[in-house]
Amino acid sequence: xxxxxxxxxxxxxxxxxxxxxxxxxxxxxxxxxxxxxxxxxxxxxxxxxxxxxxxxxxxxxxxxxxxxxxxxxxxxxxxxxxxxxxxxxxxxxxxxxxxxxxxxxxxxxxxxxxxxxxxxxxxxxxxxxxxxxxxxxxxxxxxxxxxxxxxxxxxxxxxxxxxxxxxxxxxxxxxxxxxxxxxxxxxxxxxxxxxxxxxxxxxxxxxxxxxxxxxxxxxxxxxxxxxxxxxxxxxxxxxxxxxxxxxxx
Amino acid sequence: xxxxxxxxxxxxxxxxxxxxxxxxxxxxxxxxxxxxxxxxxxxxxxxxxxxxxxxxxxxxxxxxxxxxxxxxxxxxxxxxxxxxxxxxxxxxxxxxxxxxxxxxxxxxxxxxxxxxxxxxxxxxxxxxxxxxxxxxxxxxxxxxxxxxxxxxxxxxxxxxxxxxxxxxxxxxxxxxxxxxxxxxxxxxxxxxxxxxxxxxxxxxxxxxxxxxxxxxxxxxxxxxxxx
Numbered sequence: 001x002x003x004x005x006x007x008x009x010x011x012x013x014x015x016x017x018x019x020x021x022x023x024x025x026x027x028x029x030x031x032x033x034x035x036x037x038x039x040x041x042x043x044x045x046x047x048x049x050x051x052x053x054x055x056x057x058x059x060x061x062x063x064x065x066x067x068x069x070x071x072x073x074x075x076x077x078x079x080x081x082x083x084x085x086x087x088x089x090x091x092x093x094x095x096x097x098x099x100x101x102x103x104x105x106x107x108x109x110x111x112x113x114x115x116x117x118x119x120x121x122x123x124x125x126x127x128x129x130x131x132x133x134x135x136x137x138x139x140x141x142x143x144x145x146x147x148x149x150x151x152x153x154x155x156x157x158x159x160x161x162x163x164x165x166x167x168x169x170x171x172x173x174x175x176x177x178x179x180x181x182x183x184x185x186x187x188x189x190x191x192x193x194x195x196x197x198x199x200x201x202x203x204x205x206x207x208x209x210x211x212x213x214x215x216x217x218x219x220x221x222x223x224x225x226x227x228x229x230x231x232x233x234x235x236x237x238x239x240x241x242x243x244x245x246x247x248x249x
Numbered sequence: 250x251x252x253x254x255x256x257x258x259x260x261x262x263x264x265x266x267x268x269x270x271x272x273x274x275x276x277x278x279x280x281x282x283x284x285x286x287x288x289x290x291x292x293x294x295x296x297x298x299x300x301x302x303x304x305x306x307x308x309x310x311x312x313x314x315x316x317x318x319x320x321x322x323x324x325x326x327x328x329x330x331x332x333x334x335x336x337x338x339x340x341x342x343x344x345x346x347x348x349x350x351x352x353x354x355x356x357x358x359x360x361x362x363x364x365x366x367x368x369x370x371x372x373x374x375x376x377x378x379x380x381x382x383x384x385x386x387x388x389x390x391x392x393x394x395x396x397x398x399x400x401x402x403x404x405x406x407x408x409x410x411x412x413x414x415x416x417x418x419x420x421x422x423x424x425x426x427x428x429x430x431x432x433x434x435x436x437x438x439x440x441x442x443x444x445x446x447x448x449x450x451x452x453x454x455x456x457x458x459x460x461x462x463x464x465x466x467x468x469x470x471x472x473x474x475x476x
Contacts, residue, residue, distance in 0.1 A: 087473070111475040113275035114415040125272030125352035126475065 050081070050141040051244050052131065054120065054157035056184055057168035059150025062194040062227065064092045066168060067147050069233035070240065071101035078142040081134035082107045083127055085116050085149045092147060108134060116149025124161040131161075143244065153182030164189040164243050166236065171195050171204040178213035186216050190223060190239050197226040260390030264383065265400040267407055272352030276345055277412030277474040278302060278405070279459050282466035284416050292420075295413045296427045299406040303431060303438055305456035307405030309336050310380040311442030312451040314401035315394040317384025319446055321365065323372040326381070328448060333378040336453050339460040341467035345476035349379040353386060361389035394446060398439040406431055412474060 055063050067082060074080055082102060084092040086109060093109035096102060110126040112119035119126055131144055146162055148155060157165045167188035169177045172195055178185055185191060191213055199206050206224060213222045223235045267273060279302070283289045289298050313333050320326055337343045354377060358370045364385035373382060380401050387397035407428055414424045442452055463476060 090470070111275045111473060113277070113412065113474045115274060118274055122268075123270040123272060123274050125270060125355065126275050128355065129272070129348070129351060 049135060050079075050144045051164070051240075052144045052146060052162045053240060053243070054146045054148065054162035054165035055168065056120065056148040056151060056155045056157060056165060056188070057192075058152060058170075058173060061150075061168045061170040061173060063147050063150070063168050064095055065227050066166075066192065066194070066233055066236065067092075067145050068096055068099055068101045069227055069231060070145060070237055071096065073232050073234075073237045074143065074240065075102050079138065079140060080106060081131075081138060081141050081144045083130045083134070083144065083146045084109045085112050085119050085127065085147060087112075087116065087149055106134070106138065112149055117151050117155050120146070120148045120161060121156060121158045124158050127161050143240070151184075153177070153180060153184050156183040156187055166190045166192055168192045168194050171199045171206065171209065172202045175204040175206075175209045175212075178209050178216065181216045185213065188220070189243075190221050190236070191217060192236060193222065193224045195226060195228075196224050197228045255393060255396065257387070257391030257393065257396060261387065261392045261396045261400055264386055264390065264392070265403050265407075267404075267411060269353075269356060271356045272349055273404070273408045274411070275475045276349060276408060277416070277476065278306070278409035279462040279466070279476070280409045280412040281416060281472060281474045282462040282469075284413065286462070286465070288462075289413060289417070291417070292423050292427060295410065295417075295419070295424070296431075299410055299427065299431060300434060301456065302409060302459065303402060303406050303434060305454045306459055307402045307435070308438050308442050308452045308454055310383075310405055311398035311401040311439050312446075313378065313380035314384035314387065315398040315439075315443040316446045316448060316451055317381040318388040318392065318394040318397040320385070320388075321367045323368065326368070326372055326377075329381055330374075330378060332448050332451060333381060336451075336455070337378075338455060339463040341463040341476060342460065343378075344467075345463065346378045346380070347376040348475065350377040350382040351375065353379060353382045357382065357386040357389060361386070364389045395439065395443045398443040399436065402435045402439045402442065406435065416473070 055067060057063050071080060071082065080102060082096060084107065086092045090109045093107050096107050097104055108130045110119065110130045112126070127146060134144060135141055148157070165188050167184040169185065171193065178193070193209050193213065196206055210222060210224060221239065223239070225233060225235060227233060263269060280289060280298070283298055289295050313329065316329055320329065333346070334343060337346060354370060354373060363369050365388050373385060383401055384397045387400060410424050410428050413419060414421055466472060466476060
């Protein structure tokens with residue numbers, strides 16, 4: 001049994017990189033003044049556990065690349081863990097490890113029994129166990145990213161599993177996608193329209209995509225992004241940090 | 250109108266329902282490996298596999314679940330945990346059992362305050378074996394030990410049959426018919442398993458094929474199911 005799979009009950013519970021983290025954590029990001037999140041009622045107190053962010057979207061839309069970018073940008077400042085839900089279990093986790101965006105022990109892959117959607121919405125047990133294992137091993141964690149397996153436009157995370165969710169679509173999937181809607185596009189807390197650098201090549205109209213997205217999403221935010229042009233995923237990283245500053249209900 | 254049923258029957262239905270969100274859907278009970286190794290190729294070979302699994306794994310887990318439903322002290326729980334380990338020679342199967350027990354424990358905790366008046370959920374530890382957790386959940390829901398045995402025996406074939414349906418894209422109606430046709434055998438296994446609940450008399454049958462499938466599966470790089 002490979003030690004990276006959540007099923008492995010191995011007793012390596014103690015090992016943790018880094019030094020104890022102060023209760024308040026100053027950090028700065030592009031486009032934001034340096035600031036810190038106060039310990040107390042907020043997420044960073046650890047009292048409520050880490051902020052859990054779900055990242056879903058169709059196959060190939062760039063979920064794993066976004067997770068990698070967030071790990072690079074946030075991983076040095078925050079105590080971060082990642083759970084991947086892949087078709088064959090370790091593809092995405094291996095990508096993150098290969099690119100060394102986080103230490104191995106901070107990335108866990110779960111099996112989804114042929115049903116990636118079930119594992120994030122209908123029976124979230126495997127993911128909850130994976131998060132519990134990360135928290136147990138690495139506490140205190142600030143942030144856990146849960147990446148779903150590639151799915152379709154109806155994919156959404158159970159609120160029992162995550163606090164907020166990001167849905168990622170890409171321009172190469174066709175500029176009709178936002179108009180088609182579906183729970184992923186309409187209900188996600190943040191919609192990311194990804195790979196905008198490809199728009200001229202695939203004949204996608206970014207104005208149409210953005211306009212349709214806002215139409216079906218009301219006031220909920222939409223980010224247009226190209227990781228080629230902004231490898232730091234600045235807008236999404238800032239949005240995640242803003243969620244962390246919010247006091248949980 | 251009075252419905253004459255054993256108390257706890259509705260709880261039994263819920264606990265035997267695969268949709269109970271306790272993580273069972275990511276476990277195939279050896280089916281994924283059996284398909285890879287060419288042992289299950291269609292509905293007929295699936296039915297043979299399921300019946301074999303029922304009469305070995307199903308019988309043992311039914312006995313453990315029934316016994317767990319009678320437990321009154323933490324000491325008995327610890328003893329039964331060791332009995333379950335001893336009846337599960339494959340380390341991969343032990344892990345799979347404890348992973349599913351952990352998931353079911355979360356659901357049981359959210360449902361009932363305690364397994365019984367003399368036990369708390371924490372007495373089970375963080376990763377109890379699945380049949381033991383199932384027996385305790387049955388007790389909490391007012392299900393008899395015989396009912397707990399029935400649930401364990403039924404789950405020993407229902408969950409793997411769904412895995413086969415997904416992996417081989419079998420006709421779901423035909424697969425459901427297979428599971429239902431095994432009904433009398435499931436009831437018979439449950440009755441045998443719950444016949445004598447002294448720990449030393451619990452069924453201890455094993456199946457080297459299932460042990461080997463579990464170990465081969467755990468060593469794989471690529472797989473869709475956790476077991």
